[in-house]
Amino acid sequence: MSKTTSQILKNRALLWLGILCGMSLLVGALSFAYEVHSAKTSVERYVGIWEDDIARAKIFQGDPSLQNKILKQLKEVHAAVGTTEVQNPEQLQCAFSTDVPITYNSLPSGSMRVCFSALDLVLRSFLSPVFMVGILLSFFFIGFVVRREFLTRLHEQKLEAELALNKEIASISRQVAHDIRGPLMALTTLSRLSHEMSSEKKELLNLAVSRIGGIAEDLLNKGKKQEKTTTTEERKADDLSLVTETLLKEYRFSHPDVTFTLHKHIKSSEVPIALEAIKVQRILSNLLNNSLEALPAAEAAINLTLLERDEHWLLQIMDNGSGIPEDVLPKLMQEGFTHGKENGHGLGLYDAKKTLESIGGELQLRSRWGVGTQVVLLFPKNREAEAQIS
Secondary structure: OOOOOHHHHHHHHHHHHHHHHHHHHHHHHHHHHHHHHHHHHHHHHHHHHHHHHHHHHHHHHOOHHHHHHHHHHHHOOOOEEEEOOOOOOOOOOOOEEEEEEEOOEEEEEEEEEEEEHHHHHHHHHHHHHHHHHHHHHHHHHHHHHHHHHHHHHHHHHHHHHHHHHHHHHHHHHHHHHHHHHHHHHHHHHHHHHHOOOHHHHHHHHHHHHHHHHHHHHHHHHHHHOOOOOOOOOHHHHHHHHHHHHHHHHHHHHHHOOOEEEEEEEEEOOOOOOOOHHHHHHHHHHHHHHHHHOOOOOOEEEEEEEEEEEEEEEEEEEEEEEOOOOOOOOOOHOOOOOOOOOOOOOOOOOHHHHHHHHHHHOOEEEEEOOOOEEEEEEEEEEEEEEEHOOO
């Protein structure tokens, strides 16, 4: 199992903090270099404007207050200027300085050294737009990378959890399919020995045994994660009309107080679809069970209608139950959502929807509170099977 999200964040926090500090130092260094360059440029610009006056005052006038005047003006030009030396610039030593040549009438007249305050340069670096923008970009970059890594790890955890869950479900499916074979064998033997049972009841028992066997086989296939291959004969059994009629026989027998009707408005006797009979039975069983739970005590009825469209077979299931509240209806086909069932798992409608969508079909759900519910199943026509039938 992978680490939890909180553990991942803790383990990566120091790394990203170190990267952020490193980027901050880099941005600070760039900002400091920019401030030094800005200070030197400001001083050079000032000297370029006043160098003739400075040269005259230095060479011809011998003004003793010249240095103080220049220093005062330079501090107004740039706040980081600390000291300056005009007469003997080589005697002035400092960490951050600039030597500016002075000319008079285009002739060299010495130079001037200007020292900058390191503290002022650092403070101005932290307050400069370069530093602010650089820090913001660093935070944005780190945040983007961290978020991307977090989402990637989260997605990996989700996939690992789903894989583990699928393995567990596969194991349970194999176990259930294995365990169900014992009672299934007993039912099969009972159906053969039950001479006193009517032919109708025998048929229903055989249908039930066959359906349980199909469920067990389907569980085994899911457990092995293998697609069930079907022959031409099995494909002919994937007849929506036949599957529906067969299933209704079971429900009429097990629910004698409910009226089940099936109306067919189709041209052909067979309704071939590209879906295995066991999956169609599972979908219809879930939907019929939902309707049964909502039916009234008296005059309970479930009406099924089979229609043909240009590209689809349409199976409509209507009941006269209590209906579904409007605020609940949009959520019913979400995985894990259930309504009105104490032990419900929220898989029936979701599974039906996903199964139909896997073959290009669709499930539509309409309901009015206090009136009833209508479920419409759209099955794409199986053109290959239709060609074989014709």
